[in-house]
Amino acid sequence: MSEAAITNGIGYGGQSTGNQYDAVIIGAGFTGLYQLHLLRDRLGLKVRVLERGDGVGGTWYWNRYPGARCDSESHSYCYYFNDEILQEWEWSERYPQQPEIVRYLNFVADKLVLKDDIQFGANVTAARYDEAANRWQVETETGEVFTAKYFITGVGCLSSANVPDIPGRDSFKGDWYHTGQWPHEGVDFTGKRVGQIGTGSTGIQAVPVIAETAAHLTVFQRTANYSIPAQNGPLSDDFKRWAKENTDEIRKTMHASSNGHPFLIADRKVFDVGEAERQEIYEKAWEFGGLRFRATFHDLLLDKAANDTAADFLKSKIREIVEDPQTAETLATIDHPFATKRPPIDTGYFEAYNRDNVSLVDLRKTPIVEITETGIRTTDAEYDLDIIVFATGFDAMTGSLLKLGIVGREGMPLSKAWEAGPRTYLGLQVAGFPNMFTITGPGSPSVLCNMPVAIEQHVEWVADCIEHMEKNGIDRIETTEEAMAGWVDHVNDAANATLLPQAGHSWYLGANVPGKPQVFMPYAGGMARYRSICDEVAAEGYRGFVFSGAGAPSNRQAAQ
Numbered sequence: 366m367s368e369a370a371i372t373n374g375i376g377y378g379g380q381s382t383g384n385q386y387d388a389v390i391i392g393a394g395f396t397g398l399y400q401l402h403l404l405r406d407r408l409g410l411k412v413r414v415l416e417r418g419d420g421v422g423g424t425w426y427w428n429r430y431p432g433a434r435c436d437s438e439s440h441s442y443c444y445y446f447n448d449e450i451l452q453e454w455e456w457s458e459r460y461p462q463q464p465e466i467v468r469y470l471n472f473v474a475d476k477l478v479l480k481d482d483i484q485f486g487a488n489v490t491a492a493r494y495d496e497a498a499n500r501w502q503v504e505t506e507t508g509e510v511f512t513a514k515y516f517i518t519g520v521g522c523l524s525s526a527n528v529p530d531i532p533g534r535d536s537f538k539g540d541w542y543h544t545g546q547w548p549h550e551g552v553d554f555t556g557k558r559v560g561q562i563g564t565g566s567t568g569i570q571a572v573p574v575i576a577e578t579a580a581h582l583t584v585f586q587r588t589a590n591y592s593i594p595a596q597n598g599p600l601s602d603d604f605k606r607w608a609k610e611n612t613d614e615i616r617k618t619m620h621a622s623s624n625g626h627p628f629l630i631a632d633r634k635v636f637d638v639g640e641a642e643r644q645e646i647y648e649k650a651w652e653f654g655g656l657r658f659r660a661t662f663h664d665l666l667l668d669k670a671a672n673d674t675a676a677d678f679l680k681s682k683i684r685e686i687v688e689d690p691q692t693a694e695t696l697a698t699i700d701h702p703f704a705t706k707r708p709p710i711d712t713g714y715f716e717a718y719n720r721d722n723v724s725l726v727d728l729r730k731t732p733i734v735e736i737t738e739t740g741i742r743t744t745d746a747e748y749d750l751d752i753i754v755f756a757t758g759f760d761a762m763t764g765s766l767l768k769l770g771i772v773g774r775e776g777m778p779l780s781k782a783w784e785a786g787p788r789t790y791l792g793l794q795v796a797g798f799p800n801m802f803t804i805t806g807p808g809s810p811s812v813l814c815n816m817p818v819a820i821e822q823h824v825e826w827v828a829d830c831i832e833h834m835e836k837n838g839i840d841r842i843e844t845t846e847e848a849m850a851g852w853v854d855h856v857n858d859a860a861n862a863t864l865l866p867q868a869g870h871s872w873y874l875g876a877n878v879p880g881k882p883q884v885f886m887p888y889a890g891g892m893a894r895y896r897s898i899c900d901e902v903a904a905e906g907y908r909g910f911v912f913s914g915a916g917a918p919s920n921r922q923a924a925q
């Protein structure tokens with residue numbers, strides 16, 4: 366049992382030999398670090414974190430591409446559970462850059478003395494539930510096996526790289542990189558002819574930075590995208606002071622908002638105001654920058670006509686910024702409502718197309734035919750390249766979970782249970798997989814929310830649930846098919862009440878990965894509402910879950 370368990374006197378009988386643990390957590394990003402801290406230091410459990418990278422950071426450990434920066438504002442993209450951490454850490458810019466986020470997570474890991482309980486370079490390839498022993502057996506690539514009562518995944522929603530299988534890809538004689546698997550030593554673009562495929566949030570961040578040093582950058586765009594200027598910059602001392610003095614208020618706002626950001630969505634509707642006032646509101650939001658643009662009106666994601674007003678405003682900005690009319694048209698011909706795909710924010714994205722060394726290829730008109738030894742060939746031309754950058758996104762939400770090789774009761778692989786798409790209860794559990802918790806799993810708000818807020822809520826809920834089980838001598842928790850079916854219906858209803866499903870090619874639907882079942886994966890009912898549902902579930906004795914073991918309610922009653 367860990368020293369913390371002995372000193373705080375709430376050890377729950379953890380195993381202490383070999384690779385036997387009370388809980389195994391996968392991933393040392395925001396989730397894994399906090400989950401380890403709560404289970405080890407609050408509950409006194411023996412915990413091991415298995416992390417495939419060589420350091421903490423999770424998604425941010427891998428996503429080191431040029432321009433990588435978070436779209437959430439710094440003062441909200443951090444843990445709020447610990448006042449000392451909040452007071453000691455200082456962000457430098459309005460949005461944190463990737464290296465700063467990794468520094469922050471190292472700071473937290475060191476402060477809470479977490480690293481000793483994390484095994485780095487541990488790539489999990491199998492996780493099997495042993496029903497007789499009621500333990501999970503988790504195996505790494507090197508054959509090392511860990512067993513634990515609780516199996517918790519903190520693998521991130523956007524960490525399984527999607528590298529499209531374009532014919533000829535492996536014949537390319539130059540270098541190619543996926544943005545989510547970026548070399549730690551960086552890539553020197555100086556004097557190189559670079560081709561970038563993809564114009565999502567990642568691609569839009571990378572273009573202006575790559576363009577600064579490349580001899581030429583050709584951007585291959587399949588779906589044109591909206592983007593709003595981030596208006597990034599150094600944080601003033603006044604702002605930093607304000608953020609530290611108002612942590613309670615900021616936390617309250619983030620918890621009250623539907624997407625976990627430190628601002629609320631306005632109550633007014635688009636047609637509550639006249640045309641001139643609306644344009645002024647959009648103009649101010651554009652000047653202010655960032656994801657707050659989406660919060661200007663309550664009904665932007667609910668009413669197509671309302672959404673059109675924002676879409677038209679943003680398209681007109683593209684036409685204003687981009688000098689070449691044909692390029693502007695290709696960038697502004699957007700086929701989906703604003704924010705139905707995750708809206709990117711940028712620093713000089715559209716401006717980059719005014720440089721002589723940047724050009725755009727419209728893949729809708731001239732699709733890629735193949736990658737050749739020397740570049741990319743479309744139906745119209747061949748582009749000679751030294752480097753190809755795949756900013757092509759992720760097998761989101763399910764990819765990293767399925768890669769763990771999870772097998773539940775009666776030998777049921779998760780891949781089979783999810784053959785027709787992911788099904789969970791609350792995004793937290795899958796029937797047939799007892800004592801397994803999927804932090805920010807499909808069916809939870811996760812990617813529709815400022816991630817640390819979603820993560821803190823899940824991690825705390827799971828820690829409370831495990832504490833309840835340990836205190837009451839409960840061996841197993843497992844959701845039911847019925848609870849899962851009800852939740853899946855609710856997730857679908859929540860998505861269908863919005864315009865989100867109208868972007869038929871969105872990764873929210875799994876549509877970006879060929880062959881992936883198309884199911885709207887995140888919960889669109891809002892983070893605040895989701896939090897209260899989870900709280901109610903717990904308050905009602907964990908409604909929708911079945912406990913078993915000596916201390917389970919059914920057995921307690923029987924013994925009376």
Ligand code: N01
Pocket residue numbers: 433434435436437523529530562563564565566567568570585586587588707728756757758759812870872877
């Ligand atoms: O990935 P994406 P991303 N041929 O899937 C194109 C988060 N994030 O890495 O739209 C040609 O959005 C694809 O085209 P299409 C954020 O949640 C956060 O940019 O499928 N093109 C699209 O243009 C974000 O939403 C931050 O037609 C192909 C692009 O590649 C999520 O991560 C920063 C193709 C992929 O866009 C994912 O963003 C960055 C093919 N075969 C990301 N396959 C911060 O907060 C794909 N594409 C900082």
